[in-house]
Amino acid sequence: MKKVLLLPLVGCFFIAKSQVGINNNIPSSTLDISGSLEGSYREITANGSLSATDYHVSFAGTSAATLNLPQMSTADGSASDFRGRKYFVKNNSSANNLTLAAASGQTIRIGGSNAANNTYILSPGVLGIFTANATNGWDLDLAVNTIPDTSWKITNNAFNGTLNTAQAISAGNTYQTVNGTGLTVTVPPGYNQSIVMLNFNGWGDVDPGGVSLGSLRFQITQTGPAAATYTSTTVTSWSFPVTGARTRYTFPAAYSISNLAPGTYTFNLQVVREGESGTAPNGVNIWGVQSTAKVYSKN
Numbered sequence: 001m002k003k004v005l006l007l008p009l010v011g012c013f014f015i016a017k018s019q020v021g022i023n024n025n026i027p028s029s030t031l032d033i034s035g036s037l038e039g040s041y042r043e044i045t046a047n048g049s050l051s052a053t054d055y056h057v058s059f060a061g062t063s064a065a066t067l068n069l070p071q072m073s074t075a076d077g078s079a080s081d082f083r084g085r086k087y088f089v090k091n092n093s094s095a096n097n098l099t100l101a102a103a104s105g106q107t108i109r110i111g112g113s114n115a116a117n118n119t120y121i122l123s124p125g126v127l128g129i130f131t132a133n134a135t136n137g138w139d140l141d142l143a144v145n146t147i148p149d150t151s152w153k154i155t156n157n158a159f160n161g162t163l164n165t166a167q168a169i170s171a172g173n174t175y176q177t178v179n180g181t182g183l184t185v186t187v188p189p190g191y192n193q194s195i196v197m198l199n200f201n202g203w204g205d206v207d208p209g210g211v212s213l214g215s216l217r218f219q220i221t222q223t224g225p226a227a228a229t230y231t232s233t234t235v236t237s238w239s240f241p242v243t244g245a246r247t248r249y250t251f252p253a254a255y256s257i258s259n260l261a262p263g264t265y266t267f268n269l270q271v272v273r274e275g276e277s278g279t280a281p282n283g284v285n286i287w288g289v290q291s292t293a294k295v296y297s298k299n
Contacts, residue, residue: 039088056088059098059122071103072132085132090146091122098122100130106137148299155191156295158183163288169204171273171280175219178202178286181269183293189262191297196260200253200269202289206238207246210279213239216271218253224265230255233269240278267293 021027023034039055046061049068059065067089073080091098100120102108107116108130120140122128125147131139162180169176178200187194198220206214215237222228236251253269269291273284 050087050089052082054087056090058090058092060092061096061098062093064096064099066099066101069100069102069106069108069130069138071106072137074134074136076134083132083134086141087130088127089122089130090127091124093124095124097124100128102137108138108140109133109135110140150299152195152296152298154294155188155194155297156185158185158293159291161288161290163290166285166287169216169271169273169284169286171276171284173272173274175270175272177221178218178269178271178289180289181291182266183268183291184264184266185293185295186264187260187262187295188297192299194259194295194297196257196265196267197294197296198253198255198257198267199292200289201251201291202286203248203250204284204286204288205246205248206240206284207282208240208244208279209282210243211240212276212278212281213237214276214281214284215274216249216251216284217274218251219270219272220253220255221268221270222257222265225261225263230257237275 019027019030019032021032021034024032040053041056041058042054043058043060044065044067045059047065047067050057050070052070057067059067069087070082071080072082072085074083075081089098089100098121100108100122102118104118107118108120109116110120116137120128120143122143123145126143126145128143129141131141133139160180160183165179167179181200183198185196187196200218200220204216215235217235218233220230220233222230233255234251234253236249238247238249240247269289271286
């Protein structure tokens with residue numbers, strides 16, 4: 001009789017990979033996808049509810065609507081515990097709000113100083129990303145307005161000035177740069193329109209030598225990618241019909257420059273004496289000036 005030797009199966013081992021790769025034989029994450037990712041897409045035009053098969057939902061209704069988030073459990077491992085589930089919701093309507101509503105007793109957390117609420121409103125053009133949390137509802141991960149921003153915004157500014165430092169303005173036809181008015185700003189690239197707003201506000205005095213009158217005319221010079229001179233931005237005048245004492249004057253000079261090419265520019269205020277008659281004054285001075293520049297840009 002033959003004897004059959006039976007060898008017991010001591011152990012059987014199954015080694016399962018802890019990382020899965022799609023189009024990738026060497027995954028470096030739990031799920032490593034070398035390629036595009038596709039999720040479900042659904043468009044709604046009225047009230048509705050998000051389901052377990054939704055991923056991206058687009059609202060294109062002609063009136064305001066409410067989209068209900070599913071009720072989720074915080075009991076770890078339960079069938080309704082889908083913490084981490086994400087929904088992408090976009091309001092593509094032209095003028096109607098879409099309200100996201102959590103289930104009764106649950107909330108949508110925003111964070112910061114914002115209290116968790118049962119609802120969140122997506123305005124037209126806004127994309128919201130919602131993630132089921134482990135507390136009592138949902139987290140709003142992102143709410144971004146996808147409509148192009150066409151409003152004016154300050155993209156650069158500068159300030160300069162001098163106070164109580166006399167600068168004598170000589171007679172003649174030559175413009176002099178007013179001390180403390182140099183302003184350097186950058187017009188940024190990437191915008192369709194830009195405006196540089198310049199403001200120079202100052203004061204000075206005239207010491208008359210007798211009966212006399214005259215004016216100060218101001219201009220702005222520009223250096224940078226393009227040089228320019230903007231003439232006659234403002235004029236201030238003085239008059240002494242009779243012999244008098246030293247008298248003060250003020251001058252505002254405001255100017256705007258549209259659609260300069262992107263780059264860094266420097267602006268200075270210049271002044272010249274003109275139109276004087278009568279007795280020559282003993283002195284014409286500028287004592288102080290405050291200068292500001294703001295760059296406004298928009299698309």
